[in-house]
Amino acid sequence: MPIYEYVCNSCGKKFSQLVLSLEDKQDIRCPHCGSEDVKRVFSPFGSLGASSGSGGSCTSFG
Numbered sequence: 001m002p003i004y005e006y007v008c009n010s011c012g013k014k015f016s017q018l019v020l021s022l023e024d025k026q027d028i029r030c031p032h033c034g035s036e037d038v039k040r041v042f043s044p045f046g047s048l049g050a051s052s053g054s055g056g057s058c059t060s061f062g
């Protein structure tokens with residue numbers, strides 16, 4: 001079963017949510033604060049050379 005990671009926009013904490021169906025939108029809430037303002041994030045594992053705009057990793061040049 002697919003488990004996706006979500007990050008809460010309210011408290012900024014990450015949590016994993018089991019997604020049963022991609023078609024139907026589930027009521028995903030943050031287990032920490034209960035906010036529904038969450039967004040799905042991709043796990044750093046398994047993503048090779050993925051270029052995403054907003055990332056948490058800091059890259060230094062030079």
Ligand SMILES: [Zn+2]
Pocket residue numbers: 008009010011012013030031032033034035
């Ligand atoms: Zn939260």
